[in-house]
Amino acid sequence: GNSVTQMQGQVTLSEEEFLFINCTYSTTGYPTLFWYVQYPGEGPQLLLKVTTANNKGSSRGFEATYDKGTTSFHLQKASVQESDSAVYYCVLGDRGSNYNVLYFGSGTKLTVEP
Amino acid sequence: GGIITQTPKFLIGQEGQKLTLKCQQNFNHDTMYWYRQDSGKGLRLIYYSITENDLQKGDLSEGYDASREKKSSFSLTVTSAQKNEMAVFLCASSRGGNNQAPLFGEGTRLSVL
Numbered sequence: 001g002n003s004v005t006q007m008q009g010q011v012t013l014s015e016e017e018f019l020f021i022n023c024t025y026s027t028t029g030y031p032t033l034f035w036y037v038q039y040p041g042e043g044p045q046l047l048l049k050v051t052t053a054n055n056k057g058s059s060r061g062f063e064a065t066y067d068k069g070t071t072s073f074h075l076q077k078a079s080v081q082e083s084d085s086a087v088y089y090c091v092l093g094d095r096g097s098n099y100n101v102l103y104f105g106s107g108t109k110l111t112v113e114p
Numbered sequence: 115g116g117i118i119t120q121t122p123k124f125l126i127g128q129e130g131q132k133l134t135l136k137c138q139q140n141f142n143h144d145t146m147y148w149y150r151q152d153s154g155k156g157l158r159l160i161y162y163s164i165t166e167n168d169l170q171k172g173d174l175s176e177g178y179d180a181s182r183e184k185k186s187s188f189s190l191t192v193t194s195a196q197k198n199e200m201a202v203f204l205c206a207s208s209r210g211g212n213n214q215a216p217l218f219g220e221g222t223r224l225s226v227l
Binding site: 004009032034041042043044045046049051089093100101102103104105106107 | 118147154156157158162208211213214215217218219220221
């Protein structure tokens with residue numbers, strides 16, 4: 001079956017520090033991989049997506065590389081801001097369903113202190 | 115731009131009650147989804163629909179019914195609310211097909227007394 005693992009439930013950083021959120025996945029075939037971000041009181045919104053193995057996606061200073069060898073899709077940002085505080089979800093899109101059924105990790109709550 | 119509207123935003127129910135949540139989208143998207151969000155567990159798929167009158171079960175469909183009478187709307191029914199249940203139900207839509215990233219509404223927050 002499909003699954004996504006995010007081991008870090010919470011991450012606390014100071015502004016301008018480096019962010020790394022770990023994500024690994026399990027599936028058959030070649031999924032599409034996403035990072036979604038959720039701010040309080042809102043639904044999740046797309047941060048970035050990568051459709052091809054070994055490619056990198058980036059948006060708003062965040063980057064993630066689709067590594068098929070290690071089945072990982074870690075999220076990084078060189079310098080975080082207080083406004084980046086949110087919950088980040090690593091997400092696998094099941095191409096087998098052809099309708100992009102999404103499988104979410106458990107989420108990582110990022111708190112950035114001024 | 116389009117929008118996904120979920121009603122109600124907050125829903126308080128009684129144990130055993132049947133409760134209905136509604137979702138409307140004006141993106142003209144073919145595929146719509148219902149996800150449940152529990153604290154610390156991410157989102158889990160309840161139902162999705164690839165076109166009007168179609169229904170597909172997700173991993174969490176037991177205890178729920180869904181209905182897609184029109185392309186623009188997708189409703190979810192909790193058939194018997196469980197005591198002390200608290201969750202957020204999120205509706206999403208997408209054009210369908212590979213590589214599309216579903217767009218989400220703001221959610222309906224359910225509390226059962």
